[in-house]
Amino acid sequence: MSDHQIPPQDGPPQDGDDSVEPTFPSADPEDAGGLLSSKRQPCAISGKRRPKRDLIALDALRPSLADRIRHDHPHLEPDAQISRQELARYRSLYVAELLKEEHGELSELDREVAESLARHETLAENPEEEYDDHRTLGERLSDGLASFGGSWAFLISFAVVLCVWMLINILEGEARAFDPYPFILLNLLLSCLAAIQAPVIMMSQKRQEAKDRLRSENDYRVNLKAELEIRHLHEKMDYLIQRQWQRLTEIQQLQLEIMQEKRLRK
Template identity: 50%
Template sequence: MTDAGAGERVCGVCGRALPASMLRPVAVVSGAVRATLDRDEPEWAHTSWICSDDLRRARQTTIEEMIREDHGELTVLDRAVLKSLAASGTVTVNPEEVYDKRLDFGDRLADRLAGFAGSWTFLLSFAGVLVLWIGVNSFALFSAPFDPYPFILLNLILSCVAAVQAPLIMMSQRRQEEKDRLRSENDYRINLKAEVEIRRLHEKMDHHLLMQWDHLTRLGKAQDEIVRQLRAGSGADRKG
């Protein structure tokens, strides 16, 4: 244990002498964190101070055990949330930006083609081409139609378009599923962190309520003692 100098106090867990700004009174430690310290540091001083590093480490361990108890083995997303809590950072990411960074030229081209193939512009344009094709080859506009009935060339073109369009749509759907997965992971991280933060707030509120109740109890006892002393003094004056 390090000896404390002027303006310093000793941490009850690690025993380091640190400035008062880097220490917290043990009274502010909630019950769950205190139980973690009792288990991991059985010899820590309960009536002293605790440094910010040890308090943060104990809180991190408590949160990790809570998540492990609720969800089982920690996943990559759970560890990302724990890391964010330890760093007091955010876990929110923009799925669109993450998804766009993973796309190459072929993926972008396939998405554009699939988007165009599923639009009213493509549908109306393709319907117009079909009507024009059938009309030109059905009526006697030319002495020798280039694709007479039953429009074998048109069937071949339609088959080729369908053969190319189906993989494009499937690739686009697969990438949409990937984008939905990124959104779901982002929502999970946000919800998990919000749940942990709400639990911590509840623990802090309960802890502060208990501290206030203890303080009020001590004040009440002190007031009762003062009243008894005043009554005793008043009785002695009357007898005198």
């Protein structure tokens, strides 16, 4: 071996040596899978595993809804966990059965209200804007003519035209007047105007009735949903108050037992 050769070195690499990459402990996939599975629990109804934040205990629901769920699944324990999807489905069924019991056969509006309660959707909307956006050109013209025909501007302008028409024909005399007394041409024009104006006003009134019907249906849906929501809130409040009184009674009973034990020890 020559003096200029450097013998190989054993042991850990020195600083600046890039031939060996540092190793890091890798995560065990089985441990990661177990950690993820521990954060999920099965739904007591569907059996599907859901995150804990998407599960609700059965005893946390109001009694009427919990009884409806137990009617289909009598084996459920009070602390059974139910997914929000199944809870929404049973809430819709409960509302539909409640409406059917009170109103008889369910209408399409009642079904929409029940589905909106299950999906937590809002029903308030402005049907006039949607209806006005889909009007044709003829419908817009008829609405404009009907609106102008029922205004003071039309009445005043029409009265002025009539007065000017009759005044000109009276002052010109029968020989030079284009429509002498008894104003036959004016009567013909008025008859044509009335014949045209009446159907236009009727078409506008029909569209107004359609808008009123949409508005009344929307008001019915909103009022029905508000009534059901208020009823559910009353049930929840009564249930919470009942549970609170029950817990207070249990706490008071425990305090009395502790006080009796202390007296016996003395």
